[in-house]
Amino acid sequence: SQKIEQNSEALNIQEGKTATLTCNYTNYSPAYLQWYRQDPGRGPVFLLLIRENEKEKRKERLKVTFDTTLKQSLFHITASQPADSATYLCALNQAGTALIFGKGTTLSVSS
Amino acid sequence: GAVVSQHPSRVICKSGTSVKIECRSLDFQATTMFWYRQFPKKSLMLMATSNEGSKATYEQGVEKDKFLINHASLTLSTLTVTSAHPEDSSFYICSARAASGPHTDTQYFGPGTRLTVL
Numbered sequence: 001s002q003k004i005e006q007n008s009e010a011l012n013i014q015e016g017k018t019a020t021l022t023c024n025y026t027n028y029s030p031a032y033l034q035w036y037r038q039d040p041g042r043g044p045v046f047l048l049l050i051r052e053n054e055k056e057k058r059k060e061r062l063k064v065t066f067d068t069t070l071k072q073s074l075f076h077i078t079a080s081q082p083a084d085s086a087t088y089l090c091a092l093n094q095a096g097t098a099l100i101f102g103k104g105t106t107l108s109v110s111s
Numbered sequence: 112g113a114v115v116s117q118h119p120s121r122v123i124c125k126s127g128t129s130v131k132i133e134c135r136s137l138d139f140q141a142t143t144m145f146w147y148r149q150f151p152k153k154s155l156m157l158m159a160t161s162n163e164g165s166k167a168t169y170e171q172g173v174e175k176d177k178f179l180i181n182h183a184s185l186t187l188s189t190l191t192v193t194s195a196h197p198e199d200s201s202f203y204i205c206s207a208r209a210a211s212g213p214h215t216d217t218q219y220f221g222p223g224t225r226l227t228v229l
Contacts, residue, residue: 031216032216034217034218036220041202041223041225042222042223043115043117043204043206043220043221043222043223044155044204044206044220045220046113046217046218046219046220049216049217089154089155093216095216096143098145098157098160098218099145099157099206099218100157101154101155102154103153103154104154
């Protein structure tokens with residue numbers, strides 16, 4: 001069955017450093033890989049979408065890479081801030097289908 | 112843009128009662144809406160996919176007679192938890208996919224509804 005793993009359940013870093021989160025998947029060939037941010041008691045907020053034919057995408061301090069050979073995506077937050085503390089979810093889907101989510105990585109940025 | 116609302120945000124009910132949760136796309140039309148459930152420290156689990164004007168498609172293990180879904184318009188889907196029991200207590204989140212425009216591949220999520228069944 002399809003499996004999505006976000007390797008770290010929790011990641012603690014200092015303000016100003018780059019946070020790198022990992023998402024691996026098996027038994028799946030997604031057309032899209034998406035990253036969401038979720039704060040406690042709230043719904044996920046869309047951050048970035050990357051397509052299977054794209055290697056990298058950037059948005060402000062965020063960068064996502066997508067390696068379909070390794071079946072892996074890396075999510076980077078540069079110059080991290082305490083306000084970046086949240087749970088980050090990796091999600092995959094095919095065109096027109098529902099997203100399948102990983103369990104998430106909870107990032108804590110300390111000042 | 113791409114705002115999804117849910118109502119109510121929090122509901123507490125007695126065992127055996129039914130609870131209706133509304134999901135609305137406020138500034139776009141959504142041909143497809145999705146309902147997820149999330150338990151503490153767990154991932155979002157897809158319950159069902161609903162397309163406007165047709166019956167919802169339920170994931171394996173989700174009882175369609177217990178979780179009634181209606182997608183009556185391009186901006187509104189409702190989830191009714193019938194005869195709720197304490198084990199139905201959870202965080203219910205809806206999402207919507209735009210019918211047109213640049214973001215049809217993305218799902219936009221509502222803020223969630225915390226259901227507590229006593």
